[in-house]
Amino acid sequence: MNLSIIGDKLQIELEWFEQLWAFYLDKIIEIPLAHIIRVTTEEPASNWAEIRAPGTFLPGVIKAGTYYTKRGKEFWYVTSDKHYLTLELDHESYRRIIFTLEQNEAWRERIEQQIQT
Numbered sequence: 001m002n003l004s005i006i007g008d009k010l011q012i013e014l015e016w017f018e019q020l021w022a023f024y025l026d027k028i029i030e031i032p033l034a035h036i037i038r039v040t041t042e043e044p045a046s047n048w049a050e051i052r053a054p055g056t057f058l059p060g061v062i063k064a065g066t067y068y069t070k071r072g073k074e075f076w077y078v079t080s081d082k083h084y085l086t087l088e089l090d091h092e093s094y095r096r097i098i099f100t101l102e103q104n105e106a107w108r109e110r111i112e113q114q115i116q117t
Helices: 016-022 104-116
Strands: 002-006 009-013 028-032 036-040 051-058 062-069 072-079 084-089 096-100
Touching: 002 104, 016 051, 016 062, 016 072, 036 104, 084 104
Parallel strands: 072 096
Antiparallel strands: 002 009, 009 028, 036 084, 051 062, 062 072, 084 096
């Protein structure tokens, strides 16, 4: 997974295997920075009541795809790595996008700087 900020958008580029595990056809997810209302590196809440449609879930290994929760529709791509990055969104089909990324703290700071300007 590669992140970049191009103009006024955050671009999340998925590798082919990430698309496969997440059952996500598009290679790139673009989010206007103005639609990001919060960024955090805290471990996100998750429970058994979430509906996966479509996606992959292997406990302790991977949670990937679209999930429907009490909070709304969410996109997850989380592995056993604990470097979470959660984007809370407004005016998007997903209410949250949650993934793991080695440089999660650096990306949190970078996104926060962009959305505060």
